[in-house]
Amino acid sequence: MEAEIIEKTIKALEKNNFEVFFAQNRDEAREVFFNTIFPEIKPTCVSWGDSMTMKATGVLEEIEKRADCVFIQTLGDHYTAAQKTYWRRKALEADLFLSGTNALTQQGQLVNADMIGNRVAGMIFGPKHVVLFIGVNKITANIEEAIQRIRTVAAPLNAIRHTNLRTPCQKTNTCMDCQSPDRLCNTWVITEKSFPAKRVKIILINEPLGL
Ligand code: SF4
Numbered sequence: 410m411e412a413e414i415i416e417k418t419i420k421a422l423e424k425n426n427f428e429v430f431f432a433q434n435r436d437e438a439r440e441v442f443f444n445t446i447f448p449e450i451k452p453t454c455v456s457w458g459d460s461m462t463m464k465a466t467g468v469l470e471e472i473e474k475r476a477d478c479v480f481i482q483t484l485g486d487h488y489t490a491a492q493k494t495y496w497r498r499k500a501l502e503a504d505l506f507l508s509g510t511n512a513l514t515q516q517g518q519l520v521n522a523d524m525i526g527n528r529v530a531g532m533i534f535g536p537k538h539v540v541l542f543i544g545v546n547k548i549t550a551n552i553e554e555a556i557q558r559i560r561t562v563a564a565p566l567n568a569i570r571h572t573n574l575r576t577p578c579q580k581t582n583t584c585m586d587c588q589s590p591d592r593l594c595n596t597w598v599i600t601e602k603s604f605p606a607k608r609v610k611i612i613l614i615n616e617p618l619g620l
Pocket residue numbers: 559560564565568576577578579583584585586587588589591592593594
């Protein structure tokens with residue numbers, strides 16, 4: 410991604426009241442999170458919404474080991490469906506919610522599609538603080554391109570990695586606007602601004618990460 414586009418996107422995000430940190434790679438993103446953001450927030454309870462980018466930084470493993478906060482795990486084959494729902498509700502009461510985004514526009518907007526809704530819910534309301542880990546490959550020219558990116562890249566790839574789901578895009582690699590009971594794109598959310606200001610912090614990572 411060109412440096413001018415990254416700079417333009419950061420300025421737009423800041424104008425939209427997001428707090429932005431720029432990291433050259435996933436290791437630097439992890440350092441920014443633990444050395445700068447975490448000591449400032451001092452969370453006692455942390456939760457997350459599924460994000461391949463955040464997983465790539467290794468922050469979850471470090472948080473799970475910490476003695477100064479509780480980590481709410483919302484995923485896992487050891488959970489029953491009822492337990493997953495319980496912990497996903499509890500995740501909205503955490504001090505800090507971590508995730509990524511499906512797309513980020515050069516106008517500083519976040520665009521996300523969600524199957525269940527717990528990921529976008531935590532981004533919108535509940536936890537006092539939100540930190541999103543975002544690779545520069547998620548930057549799009551505008552909202553239309555962001556939606557297109559989700560329909561042709563993020564959602565089909567996400568469907569493919571969930572082998573227990575059945576959607577047509579797993580075979581076509583593009584959105585068929587399906588009627589599948591396993592449809593991943595049930596709720597679409599555009600976040601225009603952070604409210605309150607700086608509630609949503611973004612670590613923009615200068616490498617392609619996530620779906
Ligand atoms: S609506 Fe269905 S076909 Fe389209 S990307 Fe989502 S899951 Fe795939």
